[in-house]
Amino acid sequence: MTDRSIAPADKRTRILDAAIRVFAEHGYHGARVGDIAEDAGVAHGLLYHYFASKDDVLRTIFLENWGALIARFRAVEAADEPAPEKLEGIAKILLRTWRNDPALVTVMVREVARSQQLQDRVDEVREAFAIVQRVIEEGQAAGDFRADLDPRLASWIFYGGLEEVLTGWVLGQLPDSEEDVGQAERVAVEIVFRGLAV
Amino acid sequence: MTDRSIAPADKRTRILDAAIRVFAEHGYHGARVGDIAEDAGVAHGLLYHYFASKDDVLRTIFLENWGALIARFRAVEAADEPAPEKLEGIAKILLRTWRNDPALVTVMVREVARSQQLQDRVDEVREAFAIVQRVIEEGQAAGDFRADLDPRLASWIFYGGLEEVLTGWVLGQLPDSEEDVGQAERVAVEIVFRGLAV
Amino acid sequence: MTDRSIAPADKRTRILDAAIRVFAEHGYHGARVGDIAEDAGVAHGLLYHYFASKDDVLRTIFLENWGALIARFRAVEAADEPAPEKLEGIAKILLRTWRNDPALVTVMVREVARSQQLQDRVDEVREAFAIVQRVIEEGQAAGDFRADLDPRLASWIFYGGLEEVLTGWVLGQLPDSEEDVGQAERVAVEIVFRGLAV
Amino acid sequence: MTDRSIAPADKRTRILDAAIRVFAEHGYHGARVGDIAEDAGVAHGLLYHYFASKDDVLRTIFLENWGALIARFRAVEAADEPAPEKLEGIAKILLRTWRNDPALVTVMVREVARSQQLQDRVDEVREAFAIVQRVIEEGQAAGDFRADLDPRLASWIFYGGLEEVLTGWVLGQLPDSEEDVGQAERVAVEIVFRGLAV
DNA sequence: GATGAATGAGATTTCATTCAT
DNA sequence: AATGAATGAAATCTCATTCAT
Numbered sequence: 027m028t029d030r031s032i033a034p035a036d037k038r039t040r041i042l043d044a045a046i047r048v049f050a051e052h053g054y055h056g057a058r059v060g061d062i063a064e065d066a067g068v069a070h071g072l073l074y075h076y077f078a079s080k081d082d083v084l085r086t087i088f089l090e091n092w093g094a095l096i097a098r099f100r101a102v103e104a105a106d107e108p109a110p111e112k113l114e115g116i117a118k119i120l121l122r123t124w125r126n127d128p129a130l131v132t133v134m135v136r137e138v139a140r141s142q143q144l145q146d147r148v149d150e151v152r153e154a155f156a157i158v159q160r161v162i163e164e165g166q167a168a169g170d171f172r173a174d175l176d177p178r179l180a181s182w183i184f185y186g187g188l189e190e191v192l193t194g195w196v197l198g199q200l201p202d203s204e205e206d207v208g209q210a211e212r213v214a215v216e217i218v219f220r221g222l223a224v
Numbered sequence: 225m226t227d228r229s230i231a232p233a234d235k236r237t238r239i240l241d242a243a244i245r246v247f248a249e250h251g252y253h254g255a256r257v258g259d260i261a262e263d264a265g266v267a268h269g270l271l272y273h274y275f276a277s278k279d280d281v282l283r284t285i286f287l288e289n290w291g292a293l294i295a296r297f298r299a300v301e302a303a304d305e306p307a308p309e310k311l312e313g314i315a316k317i318l319l320r321t322w323r324n325d326p327a328l329v330t331v332m333v334r335e336v337a338r339s340q341q342l343q344d345r346v347d348e349v350r351e352a353f354a355i356v357q358r359v360i361e362e363g364q365a366a367g368d369f370r371a372d373l374d375p376r377l378a379s380w381i382f383y384g385g386l387e388e389v390l391t392g393w394v395l396g397q398l399p400d401s402e403e404d405v406g407q408a409e410r411v412a413v414e415i416v417f418r419g420l421a422v
Numbered sequence: 423m424t425d426r427s428i429a430p431a432d433k434r435t436r437i438l439d440a441a442i443r444v445f446a447e448h449g450y451h452g453a454r455v456g457d458i459a460e461d462a463g464v465a466h467g468l469l470y471h472y473f474a475s476k477d478d479v480l481r482t483i484f485l486e487n488w489g490a491l492i493a494r495f496r497a498v499e500a501a502d503e504p505a506p507e508k509l510e511g512i513a514k515i516l517l518r519t520w521r522n523d524p525a526l527v528t529v530m531v532r533e534v535a536r537s538q539q540l541q542d543r544v545d546e547v548r549e550a551f552a553i554v555q556r557v558i559e560e561g562q563a564a565g566d567f568r569a570d571l572d573p574r575l576a577s578w579i580f581y582g583g584l585e586e587v588l589t590g591w592v593l594g595q596l597p598d599s600e601e602d603v604g605q606a607e608r609v610a611v612e613i614v615f616r617g618l619a620v
Numbered sequence: 621m622t623d624r625s626i627a628p629a630d631k632r633t634r635i636l637d638a639a640i641r642v643f644a645e646h647g648y649h650g651a652r653v654g655d656i657a658e659d660a661g662v663a664h665g666l667l668y669h670y671f672a673s674k675d676d677v678l679r680t681i682f683l684e685n686w687g688a689l690i691a692r693f694r695a696v697e698a699a700d701e702p703a704p705e706k707l708e709g710i711a712k713i714l715l716r717t718w719r720n721d722p723a724l725v726t727v728m729v730r731e732v733a734r735s736q737q738l739q740d741r742v743d744e745v746r747e748a749f750a751i752v753q754r755v756i757e758e759g760q761a762a763g764d765f766r767a768d769l770d771p772r773l774a775s776w777i778f779y780g781g782l783e784e785v786l787t788g789w790v791l792g793q794l795p796d797s798e799e800d801v802g803q804a805e806r807v808a809v810e811i812v813f814r815g816l817a818v
Numbered sequence: 819g820a821t822g823a824a825t826g827a828g829a830t831t832t833c834a835t836t837c838a839t
Numbered sequence: 840a841a842t843g844a845a846t847g848a849a850a851t852c853t854c855a856t857t858c859a860t
Contacts, residue, residue, distance in 0.1 A: 037819085055253040059855060069821040071857080080855065110421070152397065162420070171420045179411045180420060182392050183385035190384020191377065199350065200380060213377045221419030222360070222369045222378060223308070235844080257830060267846045272831065433840085451649040455834060465842040467836080476834065548793065568814075575807045578788050579781035586780020587773065595746065596776060609773045616766075617815030631823080653851060663825045668852065 038076045040066040042090075045083045050132035054084055085147070088138045091130055092150050095119065099157045109165025113184070114215050116158060120188050121211050124195055124202065132196045135189060155181050184218050236274045238264040240288075243281045248327035252282055252335045286336045289328055290348050293317070297355045307363025311382070312413050314356060318386045319409050322393055322400065330394045333387060353379050382416050434472045436462040438486075441479045446525035450480055450533045481543070484534045487526060488546050491515065495553045505561025509580070510611050512554060516584050517607050520591055520598065528592045531585060551577050580614050632670045634660040636684075639677045644723035648678055648731045682732045685724055686744050689713070693751045703759025707778070708809050710752060714782050715805050718789055718796065726790045729783060749775050778812050 035043070044066035048057045059080050063070035077083045102115040124131050138147055158181035165171035191210050194200030200210075233241070242264035246255045257278050261268035275281045300313040322329045356379040363369035389408050392398030398408075431439070440462035444453045455476050459466035473479045498511040520527045534543055554577040561567035587606050590596030596606075629637070638660035642651040653674050657664035671677045696709040718725045752775035759765035785804050788794030794804075 058853090070855095071822060072820055074856065075819065148395070148397075155397075165420070172418075175411050175414060175420065176407065179389065179398070179408055180415060182388045182398060183412055183415055186384040186386070186388020186391070187381035188384070189388065190380045193384070194380050197346065199346070199353075200377070209374065210377055213373050214381055216373060217378060217381055217416060217419065219419045219421040220370075221415065221417045222363070222373065223417040256828090268830090269832085269847060270845055272833095273844065278830070454832090466834090467843060468841055470835065471840070544791070544793075571807050571810060572803065575785065575794070575804055576811060578784045578794060579808055579811055582780040582782070582784020582787070583777035584780070586776045586783065589780070590776050593742070595742070596773070605770065606773055609769050610777055612769055613774060613777055613815065614811060615815045617811065617813045652849090664851090665826060665853085666824055668854095669823065674851070 037066070037068055037072060041068065041073055041076060042083070042087060046087055046127075046129050046133055049084065049087070049137055050129035054137045084133075084137060087130075087133060088147055089150070091134065092138070092147075092154075095123070096150065096153055096157070099154060103157050103161055109161050109168060109170050110219060112161045113158070113165070113218070114211075116161070117184075117188055117211055117215055121191065121207055121214070124192055125204070125207055128195070128202075131192055135192050135196055155185060158185060187214055187218065235264070235266055235270060239266065239271055239274060240281070240285060244285055244325075244327050244331050247282065247285070247335055248330035252278075282331075282335060285328075285331060287348070289332065290336070290352075293321070294348065294351055294355070297352060301355050301359055307359050307366060307368050308417060310359045311356070311363070311416070312409075314359070315382075315386055315409055315413055319389065319405055319412070322390055323402070323405055326393070326400075329390055333390050333394055353383060356383060385412055385416065433462070433464055433468060437464065437469055437472060438479070438483060442483055442523075442525050442529055445480065445483070445533055446528035480529075480533060483526075483529060484543055485546070487530065488534070488543075488550075491519070492546065492549055492553070495550060499553050499557055505557050505564060505566050506615060508557045509554070509561070509614070510607075512557070513580075513584055513607055513611055517587065517603055517610075520588055521600070521603055524591070524598075527588055531588050531592055551581060554581060583610055583614065631660070631662055631666060635662065635667055635670060636677070636681060640681055640721075640723050640727050643678065643681070643731055644726035678727075678731060681724075681727060683744065685728065686732075686748075689717070690744065690747055690751070693748060697751050697755055703755050703762060703764050704813060706755045707752070707759070707812070708805075710755070711778075711782055711805055711809055714779075715785065715801055715808070718786055719798070719801055722789070722796075725786055729786050729790055749779060752779060781808055781812065 041062060045057070045062045048062045048065055051057075052061070057080075059073055060070045062083070063073055073080075073083070077086060098119050099116055102112050102119070105112065105115070107115075138151075155178075159177050162171055162177040162180050162184075166173045166177060191200065191214065195202040200206070239260065243255070243260045246260045246263055249255075250259070255278075257271060258268050260281070261271055264271075271278075271281065275284060296317050297314055300310050300317070303310065303313070305313075353376075357375050360369060360375040360378050360382075364371045364375060389398065389412060393400040398404070437458060441453070441458045444458045444461055447453075448457070453476075455469055456466045458479070459469055469476075469479070473482060494515050495512055498508050498515070501508065501511070503511075534547075551574075555573050558567060558573040558576050558580075562569045562573060587596065587610065591598040596602070635656065639651070639656045642656045642659055645651075646655070651674075653667060654664050656677070657667055667674075667677065671680060692713050693710055696706050696713070699706065699709070701709070749772075753771050756765060756771040756774050756778075760767045760771060785794065785808065789796040794800070
């Protein structure tokens with residue numbers, strides 16, 4: 027979530043930041059450990075001083091950053107607000123992250139979220155969906171949301187809509203100016219709340 | 225779209241089918257050319273008789289199958305129906321494909337959709353979004369859909385919601401019985417049409 | 423020795439001619455059996471009907487053509503002329519062959535003459551040197567040539583000078599117009615006969 | 621130019637030396653990267669640490685050693701001697717190199733001199749001929765050499781005669797004892813200077 | 819902590835050769 | 840005779856990881 031373009035910091039952090047940049051640009055498999063080290067300005071051997079493996083670097087990126095995201099989701103969930111506002115809050119967090127750190131989002135969206143293997147990741151991602159699902163259930167219980175729609179499916183669809191917008195930005199196919207991000211937020215929330223129909 | 229478990233067919237097709245299976249199971253990078261050949265029951269050299277490279281196999285899978293999907297989308301678009309029915313038709317095609325060919329969907333969702341490189345893919349994918357977008361615009365013009373929402377963003381959100389459901393199935397995190405698929409279809413369409421709000 | 427640019431003839435000959443062209447252009451190792459077949463306008467499997475292997479094609483090219491050359495050398499050797507004229511005759515044959523069939527000469531010079539392996543070749547090449555050597559010895563015996571120089575070494579040096587000129591033509595580093603070929607002949611013979619010294 | 625049979629030295633040099641040995645024995649195409657590494661006593665991967673490819677190894681061998689040869693030629697050219705002595709000096713360098721490093725000569729004569737591609741090589745080889753040519757022209761201007769013979773052709777013929785002797789040694793067809801080398805030198809120079817004719 | 823030379827498992831790709839038709 | 844799909848041995852090259860310094 028920090029500005030990845032300047033790079034003082036300790037070397038572990040520099041490696042992590044470099045990895046995010048390199049993974050974002052070439053994908054996990056296309057990224058060489060040497061590329062990351064070069065980008066970080068360290069010898070590639072050093073990477074193994076801080077991390078167990080290339081995969082561990084990705085795992086660490088995911089864990090540290092997804093954890094932060096989840097924490098913010100949890101804060102929203104715990105807030106004393108109606109469910110619709112909470113859902114809107116979650117959408118905002120997800121989409122605003124893009125503006126702060128596109129490379130990170132690229133990695134999260136492309137490399138991590140889809141990755142089957144590592145149970146770690148799956149568990150953590152599941153937790154995000156669970157929060158959204160609980161918020162929806164809360165809204166249904168409070169009479170704010172329709173009760174005839176399965177909250178689990180609804181949470182996936184909601185999340186998917188937002189992630190696709192992120193993907194559009196990642197692929198450079200959707201405009202992502204400050205204003206566009208705001209509009210995307212509005213459209214996403216509107217669709218999920220009130221639908222396209224007149 | 226055919227049953228991938230039996231294997232008469234010509235060898236080129238067998239290789240392609242095997243590749244879909246193997247890519248689905250291990251991912252593109254985790255799949256070895258030898259695995260594909262073995263699964264297809266041919267010598268691995270034959271793969272290079274029909275395809276230029278491993279990457280060309282993936283590209284071919286994408287092109288041939290996405291092309292078929294697009295053709296069906298186009299047919300829906302051209303049909304003499306109101307826009308909402310068309311959107312529903314597209315959702316059905318996308319979600320039903322899963323039941324017909326989970327492995328193919330896995331590959332399309334995991335390996336292709338996210339793959340940056342290859343302009344080929346991007347162009348073709350763009351076309352799918354364009355169709356959805358045109359249908360939405362048609363609905364807006366006909367007064368069936370709200371005109372205050374950007375149709376482009378709406379098309380991405382709509383597609384994303386569906387793709388996430390597919391992903392849930394691919395990852396084994398959402399139930400995917402015949403009945404579940406039908407329900408997912410309904411929920412997705414309902415959310416996008418009428419929204420979660422009461 | 424035939425004109426390699428037109429190609430009626432039987433298929434065996436077409437394959438041999440194509441091989442000379444392809445070997446000349448890409449070298450033996452750089453030439454694929456498929457290239458030869460394509461150039462000959464036949465299926466590559468047919469090559470194995472006429473020849474035992476790719477190597478056998480090269481061997482055949484060498485044997486058939488080198489044999490013809492040797493035959494002409496022998497004719498010169500047997501002629502009723504003084505040794506100097508014979509040597510001049512050999513030089514002419516060697517250099518004139520270039521104008522008739524550059525591709526063939528390229529293959530002979532680059533692929534065959536240097537190739538260690540095949541004993542066939544070595545034996546045949548040895549025979550050419552032996553002829554030159556005998557002519558020199560004949561000249562020495564007749565008092566036409568100095569007797570203080572080892573005839574064997576002299577034959578190698580003589581042949582080497584000529585072959586280097588061929589190489590210059592093959593590499594496109596020496597001009598090879600009709601006139602240039604004549605001049606090369608004269609210079610080579612002059613040097614070997616009377617030397618550079620005034 | 622060093623003794624290739626002992627092997628302390630840094631690993632890059634060991635790889636280069638091993639490559640010369642292996643190329644000499646099996647030819648460039650017959651030599652496997654693994655053979656070179658094994659001969660050098662290193663893992664084959666290390667070869668790629670120092671060189672971009674197998675071809676780059678050959679190119680490096682050529683460039684470094686031909687460069688050294690050229691330097692010696694240049695020194696001879698610059699010396700304050702009559703042209704005939706210079707030509708003799710060049711012949712000596714070329715032929716003596718054989719005794720110092722037969723494997724290197726084998727590679728240079730068989731693999732490099734004939735290799736078309738790579739402009740690098742051609743340029744460097746051209747320079748050697750240019751030196752010989754200039755020496756001949758110098759001799760002609762000084763009245764030491766006949767002026768009626770084209771110096772360029774003469775340089776090729778001179779060089780070719782010497783190279784053929786090297787080839788004879790490489791192929792094991794000419795005797796190459798210390799004494800033979802001396803004789804070859806004398807015969808080559810005699811022929812080119814005074815010719816075979818009485 | 820830091821470096822980068824060194825390792826070697828492993829993957830893709832090539833292509834001569836075979837053989838059923 | 841002719842074809843070209845099919846085979847599979849073999850070779851180059853990559854790159855994550857280790858480790859001596």
